[in-house]
Amino acid sequence: MLPKKKKRPFFLKRYLPKSLLGRSLIIIITPLLLVQAISVWVFYDRHYETVTKRLAQGIAGDIATSILLLQEAETPFDKANIFQLMQKTAGLSLTLHQGIELPPVNWEPGWSVLERRLDQAIHDQLLKNLNENYRYDIDTTSLVDQVKIQIELENAVLLVLVPSKRLFTSTTYLVILWMVGSSVITFGVAVIFMRNQVRPIQRLARAAESFGKGRDVKGFKPEGATEVRQASGAFIRMRSRIKRQVEHRMAMLAGVSHDLRTPLTRMKLQLAMSGQSEETKDLQTDVAEMEKMIEGYLAFARGEGHEQTASCNVSALMKTLMQQLSFNNNPIDLHIEQEINIQLRQENFKRAISNLVTNAQRYGSHVMVCVRKKSKDADELLEITIDDDGPGIPEEHRKDVLKPFFRLEQSRNQATGGVGLGLSIANDIISNHGGDLSLEDAPGGGLRARISLPF
Structure with a gap:
């Protein structure tokens, strides 16, 4: 018959906490993290993406309006007024560089949500309002507080510097902070409650360990949840039964000791008065052996006594x-x-x-x-x-x-x-x-x- 293969332990067992408190907190924190992950995903998909899209469309609309006004401007003075107007009303810093072109390589958005939304919004606005497919470049990283956008027009490049605050909203950070903060507070409250629930179990374990070591357990009483109280009550009843059994055994042994020692003493006295002979020597040896055996039996049955x-x-x-x-x-x-x-x-x-x-x-x-x-x-x-x-x-x-x-x-x-x-x-x-x-x-x-x- 082939030997049975030993079941390999689940690989997560070696990393799981051993204490009840640790495992209880794992049970609490796992769904909490799952809920937070789902909430972040929903927030990212519904709120952050939507807000970024709306802000990008607003910037793209202002840029398209600026290009329309510049196309209708006839003198440099008109263009300067347009630059000043967009600075005051939209916060955009416009600069027109004549006689240059953008690099021949077309710009492509990266993984950034902002770059993707700006790219889509500018492309749509230029086609919708200007019916033109101008080449452009977006740089969100080189400047600290601004986003740089370059649009290639006819014989010129329009440089637009957009304040970062127009593309970011503080509600994003507030929502994330609220989510994280509420989770931390919830977890802290759960830790406090779980510690209070585990404490009676720890007391029961210490009481059982002390009783197993033969030490008296004083002042122990059932506490905690119903199940823990039931276990504590069962422990107290078990301790009482064991004590009663020990006391009953000790009382019984006291009587047995008296009943056995009395006839043995009488036999030893009668043998001592009978004189010395081969028969009495053998009997004395047997009586001594019996006394030794009885002492051994009583010593074993006496156990730990009341010390x-x-x-x-x-x-x-x-x-x-x-x-x-x-x-x-x-x-x-x-x-x-x-x-x-x-x-x-x-x-x-x-x-x-x-x-x-x-x-x-x-x-x-x-x-x-x-x-x-x-x-x-x-x-x-x-x-x-x-x-x-x-x-x-x-x-x-x-x-x-x-x-x-x-x-x-x-x-x-x-x-x-x-x-x-x-x-x-x-x-x-x-x-x-x-x-x-x-x-x-x-x-x-x-x-x-x-x-x-x-x-």
């Missing part, structure tokens, strides 16, 4: 704990890179570390413990590694040994082991702190237990 989290100096705690666990024939090398403070259930955490270190001492002759701060995916983690030089654990059994009551009969001697709860208790405590316990090969051989705890 509250508090700020803890991990460096100082590890130094004290390693001194307590070290002995001459099985020393512990402790390496601490820096002082680290983190929120912990201190007694539970010491219990987990003790289980792991004791396990390493049982199967190895040398134990090395390293404490460091590590960054992963922009998160700060407390990392503790515990290495031994023992036989290690096969890779296929590393997840199994973290389960309750699982023992490796071949690689770990049953006579020297417990009841298969040490690693599972440590894993349970680390998980209740929101961390992770993994087993892997130590660099020098043996087993490495790696603890990762979020700050």
